[in-house]
Amino acid sequence: MGNCHSHSYSLSEGSQQLPKGDTSPSTAVRPLSHPSGSGQPEAHQPAKAREHQRFDVDRDVKKLNKACKGMGTDEATIIDVLSSRTSNERQQIKQKYRTTYGKDLEEVLKSELSGNFRKAALALLALPSEYSARQLQKAMKGLGTDEAVLIEILCTRTNQVRGKKSHELYDPGDSPRQHSAKANRDEGDNVDKDLAGQDAKDLYDAGEGRWGTDELAFNEVLAKRSYKQLRATFEAYQIFIGRDIEEAIEAETSGDLQKAYLTLVRCARDQEGYFADRLYKATKGAGTDEETLIHIFVTRAQVDLQGIKAKFREKYQKSLSDLVRSDTSGDFQKLLLALLG
Numbered sequence: 001m002g003n004c005h006s007h008s009y010s011l012s013e014g015s016q017q018l019p020k021g022d023t024s025p026s027t028a029v030r031p032l033s034h035p036s037g038s039g040q041p042e043a044h045q046p047a048k049a050r051e052h053q054r055f056d057v058d059r060d061v062k063k064l065n066k067a068c069k070g071m072g073t074d075e076a077t078i079i080d081v082l083s084s085r086t087s088n089e090r091q092q093i094k095q096k097y098r099t100t101y102g103k104d105l106e107e108v109l110k111s112e113l114s115g116n117f118r119k120a121a122l123a124l125l126a127l128p129s130e131y132s133a134r135q136l137q138k139a140m141k142g143l144g145t146d147e148a149v150l151i152e153i154l155c156t157r158t159n160q161v162r163g164k165k166s167h168e169l170y171d172p173g174d175s176p177r178q179h180s181a182k183a184n185r186d187e188g189d190n191v192d193k194d195l196a197g198q199d200a201k202d203l204y205d206a207g208e209g210r211w212g213t214d215e216l217a218f219n220e221v222l223a224k225r226s227y228k229q230l231r232a233t234f235e236a237y238q239i240f241i242g243r244d245i246e247e248a249i250e251a252e253t254s255g256d257l258q259k260a261y262l263t264l265v266r267c268a269r270d271q272e273g274y275f276a277d278r279l280y281k282a283t284k285g286a287g288t289d290e291e292t293l294i295h296i297f298v299t300r301a302q303v304d305l306q307g308i309k310a311k312f313r314e315k316y317q318k319s320l321s322d323l324v325r326s327d328t329s330g331d332f333q334k335l336l337l338a339l340l341g
Contacts, residue, residue, distance in 0.1 A: 055085065060093050063077050064081055068112045076334075082121055087124075116290045117335060119291075120294045123298040131298065132153050135149055139153075149295075152263065155223075155263045189228060191226075192229065197236045199221045199233045200236035201240060202217055202221060204241055205217070207251075218253075218261060230268035234268070249265065270311075272310075273311050276308050278296060280316055282296075283326075293324075293336065305339065308320070309340060321337060
């Protein structure tokens with residue numbers, strides 16, 4: 001553990017002020033990554049969902065019904081309709097299909113499609129919050145718990161997309177890790193530099209500045225502050241301590257708690273980069289993690305998939321489309337490529 005000195009601290013615009021009495025950081029201060037190349041951390045705000053200009057619910061319903069009638073299935077039409085509509089438009093299609101033909105579109109597609117193509121198509125028909133809830137239930141079903149899925153969903157989604165399901169899962173006996181995942185994050189754009197300095201000190205006092213780790217204090221900051229506020233806090237931590245916050249988390253925590261905290265930090269710093277890394281790891285080595293591909297493509301399609309696509313090329317010197325072509329096949333591949341645009 002480090003020794004915390006009782007220093008005053010302030011974070012001023014464009015400066016790196018050290019605690020009074022210090023002349024240099026204890027270690028080299030590692031700069032934040034600035035994915036936009038502008039010298040400032042990139043703002044990761046969800047893209048505004050906009051209605052498709054040529055959306056005609058009656059026409060789409062008829063096209064889907066025709067695609068599923070007869071001896072064969074017209075997968076190309078299904079791909080075209082599902083990939084070119086917003087989530088809200090797909091909800092209208094579902095409702096119109098039910099009232100027009102007296103059948104649930106999901107059930108029709110379940111019977112007509114198969115494999116990963118079916119999984120992806122059905123995921124697109126669900127509301128984002130419904131899809132996340134189903135993934136959470138699946139992750140906790142059976143003998144074991146898929147901690148990776150829980151961490152990814154609960155630590156990276158907006159309050160609205162996570163929906164009420166995460167709160168329904170709340171239990172007074174939850175571990176600090178579970179509490180951190182269920183907290184409601186401030187999603188505002190304001191940055192309070194005084195608060196950033198105080199939070200940085202609180203994080204130090206809860207981790208490196210004591211024996212053991214006060215997990216609830218970490219939760220209070222990492223799970224509740226806005227991403228912009230957290231970026232200011234991480235900068236303050238580097239200045240105040242002279243150490244990167246990720247290094248502190250790796251030194252002070254372990255296991256799933258560490259994974260959850262690092263996910264929160266990396267998403268705050270560069271959410272598109274985080275998902276680009278997840279896609280790369282899903283296809284690295286023997287076999288492809290199709291569930292991760294589906295999960296990211298479906299949940300980020302209306303949020304920042306185009307940004308993830310650009311970030312992937314920047315980080316790995318290959319296009320995300322080429323990755324999809326090399327690691328998937330058939331109609332599943334065609335649907336992912338259609339979502340990429």
